[in-house]
Structure formats: C-alpha cells, structure tokens
Amino acid sequence: MALARSSLGGAVVDIVRAPASRRRRSLALLATVLLLLGTGLAVRRLRPPAPSVERAAVWLDTVRRGSMVREVFGHGRLVPVDVRWLTARHPAQVERVLVAAGSQVRADTVLLVLQNAELELGALEAERGLARARAELVQLEQQLRAQELAQQSLIASLDSELADAARRARADEELARKGFLSLLEQRQSLGREQELGRRLHFERQRLAAVSRGNGAQLAAQRTQIERLGSIAVVRRREVEALAVRAGVDGVLAELALEQGQAVAAGAPLAKIVRLDRLQAEVLVPETQASDLSIGQRAAIDTRNGIVPGRVARIDPAVQAGTVRVDVAIAGPLPPGARPDQNIEGIIELERLEQVLFVKRPATGAPGMNASLFRLTADGEHAERVAVRLGRSSRELMEIESGLREGDRVILSELSQWDQVNRIQLR
Secondary structure: OEEEEEEEOOEEEEEEEOOHHHHHHHHHHHHHHHHHHHHHHHHHHOOOOOOEEOHHHOOEEEOEEEEEEEEEEEEEEEEEOOEEEEEOOOOEEEEEEOOOOOOEEOOOOEEEEEEOHHHHHHHHHHHHHHHHHHHHHHHHHHHHHHHHHHHHHHHHHHHHHHHHHHHHHHHHHHHHHHOOOOHHHHHHHHHHHHHHHHHHHHHHHHHHHHHHHHHHHHHHHHHHHHHHHHHHHHHHHHHHOOEEEOOOOEEEEEOOOOOOOEEOOOOEEEEEEOOOOEEEEEEEEHHHOOOOOOOOEEEEEOOOOEEEEEEEEEEEEEEOOEEEEEEEEOOOOOOOOOOOOEEEEEEEEEEEEEEEEEEOOOOOOOOOEEEEEEEOOOOOEEEEEEEEEEEEOOOEEEEEEOOOOOOEEEOOOOHHHOOOOEEEEO
C-alpha cells in the first residue's frame, strides 16, 4: 500500500492509494472472461459445414400420390408350344436328305429317306404269305363246295329212290289187298320205303353238318387272311416310314443327319415346330417372384412389337437365381417372330390405388426402413429423413410413412455420407 503526504493548514496528512497496475489487471481479466463466454456461445450456435454434392451427380424424384402398377421385369425367349420330334422306328441308314433345317414344310413333305433291307424283306415275306393264304382260301372254297354238291346229289338220288319206293309200296299194298301179292312181298316194299326215308333224313342232317363245318373252315381261313393282311399292312407301313415325312405344317428346326449315316432305333431324326403357336419363356429374379400367380397379365416385347399375354405356368424351382415363367401369347405375333428369339417380358402383379410412391431408390428393400435425403424448401440443401418403404414394382416403390406428396428426394446411393444428416447441393 502506498502513502501520500498532503499539507492542509500547516498540518501534514497521509492518504492511502490503490496501485494502478493491480486495477488494470482486474479489468483485463474480466474482459477476457467475458470474451471467452461470448465466443463459446457463438461457437455452440454454429453448425459444422455441410458436405457439398454436385446436383447433376444425384438422381432426384418427386413423391406422387395416385395409381401405382406393380410390375416385374424379366428377359427370356420365344419357345414353340407344339413341338414334333421325329424318331427312327428301326435301325436304318440315311440314304438321302431332302430338306435343310430352317425350311418351311407341310405335313406330307418328305424330309429324308432311310434304308433298311430287313424291313423291305419282311414286307415282301408278309405279302407273299398273304397271297398264299388267299390262294388256299380259293382252293378250300372249291373243295368244300364240291363236297357239299356231292352230298346234295346223294340226297337228290335218295329222294328219287324214296319216291319210287313209296309208289311201289302203294302198288303192292293194292295188289295184296286184291290177293295178287303175298304179304311178305308187300312188307318188303314197305320196308324199302321206310329205309330210304331214314337214309334221306340222315343224309340231310349230314348235309347240314357239312355246311356248318365248311362255314367254320372258311371263317378260319378268312381270319388267317385278315391276320396276315394286318401283318402285311404293318410291314408295308414300316417300309413307307423309311421315307420320313414332317407329319405337321411348320418349320424344320433341327435335322443334323448326313447321307450314309447310321441311326439306331429311337434316335431323333428331326424337330418340327409350328410358328403360329409360340409362347414366351420369361426368367424373373427370384427376389421378385413371390407375388407371381397364374393368369396375371403380361406384355412381351419382341423387339419388333409388343404383344399381350397371360401367365400360364410358373416353374416351382429356382435355377441360377431366377424363376421361369411361361406366358401364353394372347394376340398375333409380329412378322419375323421365331423360336429362341430373345424377348423382354413385363408381368403386372397388381394395381394399387391412391398410394404415395416414388421411383425405386438405389438402397432399401420393400417393407423395410430406410433413410433418404429430402430437399429443403430452398432446394439448396437436403436433410436425412427416416422412411418406411412399402411394396415395390419394377421402377417404383410405395412410401408408407416419412414423406409427403410433393417432397423431392435423392434416390442415388450416398453411402459415403452415412455419418452426416445434411448435405449441400451445388
């Protein structure tokens, strides 16, 4: 503490004064504290700078409300509905190839000619056996007819003798009644008549039996002829089948045989398809196949036109991550449609009315929670919002909650900004 001396009316007085340096230090300390407090409050109110993203590098879309058609998309090909495979019935050798693969054919078009000596020999033997049986039938008919005529002749002779014997017996009876003939002679003539009557009756029964026997023999021979005739027809058809015909109108899709080539029984010879009856075979990703059902509408893009169709069959098994769906074509195919032609198919699953939807985002699965960046009112920034996704389509996704109609959202994949909740668009 410093003392100051002062004289007043001749008296000296000591006055206590505070040091000037201490007062200045207190004021400086107070000012520093106030400055630090103000700076801390200002810093607390400041936000970290938002990362900047190129507007042209992100995919934006607007949330809409209305009708949303759920669709699935798949690639595939056109396949024939009616396929006719021609196979070799017997071992043979290719003698001639008449039609090349890809040609239009009719049902009676001969595609190739095969050769089999055993079949041809068998057909000749069958024809010979049939001819021999027919000759035997003619001979048998003549023989049996002769026997029947001989029996009829015998019956006619006995009938004549019986008539004479009857007249003789009547005459002897008259003579015996008048006494001109003995009783013995009368009985002899009457016995002769009765004997001839019995013989005639027996021979007539024999004729009936002969007729029945002859009919049975002829029927048996005719049955044999029919059997041999059937065998001959089969053998003839086998030989005719060596000239392989298409059997149906269509296109020869496959025929990979050459002249002189040997083929085994049952080996495929050719494949015929009908161009007017094709269907689409669409491969749908297994993740999108859960809602498929028979009868759903479809659109098939053949690269030369779009034709309508209906789901006809769904393969129960998954192969290489896809499910095969057969779509029946419901309209005329465009010109140039061919089997195995590549196509694209869009199958309509269902139609949702008055729902919120947006184009399908790069991240997020149907029925799951996701976070999207929603643009602010000025369009210069985007803030992260939690969104509940609903049902999905090929290009669209239903929004169950988190967004409103008219909101603009970023659909691009922004995983590098997972740690921030706000970005700036430049």
